[in-house]
Amino acid sequence: MRVAVVGGGAVGVTAAHDLADAGVDVRLYERAEALGDERRRPRERVEGSSHRAAGVLAPRPTDAAAARIAERAMDRFAWLAERDHRFTFEPAPNVTLVAEGEDAKQTALGEQVAAAREQGVDVDCYDAGTVAERFDSLETDGIGLAAVTERAGYVTPGPGTYVAAMAIRAERLGVELWTDVEASISHEGDGPRVNGERFDAVVVAAGGWSKRVLAPTGVRLPLKPYRVQALVSEASYDGPMVLDTEAGVYFRPHPDGLLAGDGTVPEECDPDGWSPTGDGWFADTATDAVEKRTGLTVESETAWGGIATATPDGEPLLGEVLPGLYVGTGWHGHGFVRAPATGEALADTVLGERAPPAAYDPERFDGMPEFEISEGMSL
Ligand SMILES: Cc1cc2nc3c(=O)[nH]c(=O)nc-3n(C[C@H](O)[C@H](O)[C@H](O)COP(=O)(O)OP(=O)(O)OC[C@H]3O[C@@H](n4cnc5c(N)ncnc54)[C@H](O)[C@@H]3O)c2cc1C
Structure with missing residues (x-):
């Protein structure tokens, strides 16, 4: 099985790592020149959110699906912090x-x-x-x-350390890390392609760019x-x-x-x-x-x-949107704390090992609902 992951933020590197760990041939596309960094403060430039997050890991889930995601994410952060000096988690x-x-x-x-x-x-x-x-x-x-x-x-010194640590682990498992490459996606009925190359599956983990990345395939994401x-x-x-x-x-x-x-x-x-x-x-x-x-x-x-x-209801968009084409985005400012588990959920979905939570189904809305942006931190 050959899978392309588009987007090398916290979610994309986790999904790529987990797919490779399951024996899949994976190529990760990231348009920036590097995956992760060890900075305490981000650069003054437009870039992926995982380099700019506050690194607060404070889950307070209110339903069973969110609780499983939160617990799994915290377990994986702790696991990584024990094994990789690049990533430090301060309780x-x-x-x-x-x-x-x-x-x-x-x-x-x-x-x-x-x-x-x-x-x-x-x-x-x-x-x-x-x-x-x-x-x-x-x-x-x-x-x-x-x-x-x-x-x-x-997270110290900054959230880019998670991305860097997971990218290195992914590469060791055989993931091809194609940085500095902008991915363009198409889907011509027979399956998904990236820059014209056919893959068995494509995972779009392009954060705030995901709607734009998917647009050429006709998929319209209710995402702002x-x-x-x-x-x-x-x-x-x-x-x-x-x-x-x-x-x-x-x-x-x-x-x-x-x-x-x-x-x-x-x-x-x-x-x-x-x-x-x-x-x-x-x-x-x-x-x-x-x-x-x-x-x-x-x-x-x-x-x-x-x-x-x-998203219209504050829940993520995670799942298959066309045959072989998957998306994971819509985190409402809580994407970093959940990334080890949402990246894993994306990988498991591609592998057919489990269905993502129904509440995250990207096709749960009728058409393109109008909606106001609600603050991720509001009660
Ligand atoms: C100031 C700030 C504070 C935050 N604080 C927290 C926090 O404390 N806790 C928390 O949980 N969350 C926080 N967040 C939210 C969190 O940063 C995001 O939800 C999370 O990082 C999203 O990860 P991602 O992998 O989905 O997307 P991203 O990290 O945005 O990664 C997407 C990647 O896709 C790449 N890309 C886009 N288009 C293409 C293309 N065509 N081809 C190839 N690559 C492409 C981008 O360059 C980018 O690197 C914060 C966000 C900000 C901005």
């Missing part, structure tokens, strides 16, 4: 904060935590005082409810790329990872100080036409929010943008 609990008076958000958080606990996730709700006692680096004034997810953490942002400050912070839902900002420790993010711009963008530099409004909002919660003086040293991908 840290993740705290979600909801302000007093935000009754609807408190109810939503309580329901999410209850659903996650039913799936076996180690997460619970606490009042502000209990959280302040456990984490003395956090100011919890005005907080009505908090949730703490225990099995969480972040949109911009999100992150920044690094040299303010020294060694507390837990935090999502402050009032400010719409998350932050975590970083080798240079701290990393803060979100900065969602909920508008569809051209995957090649966005600003890789962070916006001033985002840096101001994020640094203010972190100062309020930590008491530190926080200045943005580097701020950047990148793309996330939205």
Whole structure:
């Protein structure tokens, strides 16, 4: 069996690795010149999201399918970190904060935590005082409810290290890594082709470019790329990872100080036409929010943008779209934390070993529904 994987981000390298591990002949196409890197902060350029992610690994699944994906992904991150010096996973609990008076958000958080606990996730709700006692680096004034997810953490020095480590492993298993090659896909009834060459199967893991990559085959994906942002400050912070839902900002420790993010711009963008530099409004909002919660003086040293991908119902698009042609995208800003498991699910789907979750079926919508982009971090 010969399979082409289009896109060398976290999802694509995992799928390519797993297919090769099962004995498949695999070629990976990536239009950038390299797969992964060991950078702490991304370059100022348009590139794949896996090089620009905040590297927060904090799953809180609310159904069985999502729980299996989350657990498997965390197990694989831990497995890789034990074996590959390029990739380091720092365990840290993740705290979600909801302000007093935000009754609807408190109810939503309580329901999410209850659903996650039913799936076996180690997460619970606490009042502000209990959280302040456990984490003395956090100011919890005005907080009505908090949730703490225990099995969480972040990637150091940056998320590109996962891609680099998996690409090297994939190459050792025989995957042909074709970097600096833009893949163009066609499907002429007999099966999928990449740049005119016929493969038994083609996996499109091209992140925010997936809709564009599939368009020549007639497949129309209900997918909108949109911009999100992150920044690094040299303010020294060694507390837990935090999502402050009032400010719409998350932050975590970083080798240079701290990393803060979100900065969602909920508008569809051209995957090649966005600003890789962070916006001033985002840096101001994020640094203010972190100062309020930590008491530190926080200045943005580097701020950047990148793309996330939205679908009409917030669930991914993962599965077969034409005979032999597969896609995996639509992660709503949570694509990195799930990549070891979604890449694996793509590989298993191609191999016919299991069907992906029904809720991820890329053909579950009637036609091309109109939809607004909903923030991946919202409750
Ligand atoms: C600022 C920011 C912070 C984020 N923080 C987090 C986080 O903390 N946790 C989390 O889970 N997620 C986070 N995300 C989201 C996460 O980065 C993505 O969901 C995830 O990296 C997507 O991985 P992917 O492999 O699907 O896509 P990508 O990493 O985008 O890879 C797709 C690849 O396809 C390539 N490509 C495109 N077209 C072609 C073509 N025609 N031929 C060949 N190659 C092609 C691209 O160059 C790219 O390398 C964040 C995103 C951003 C921008």
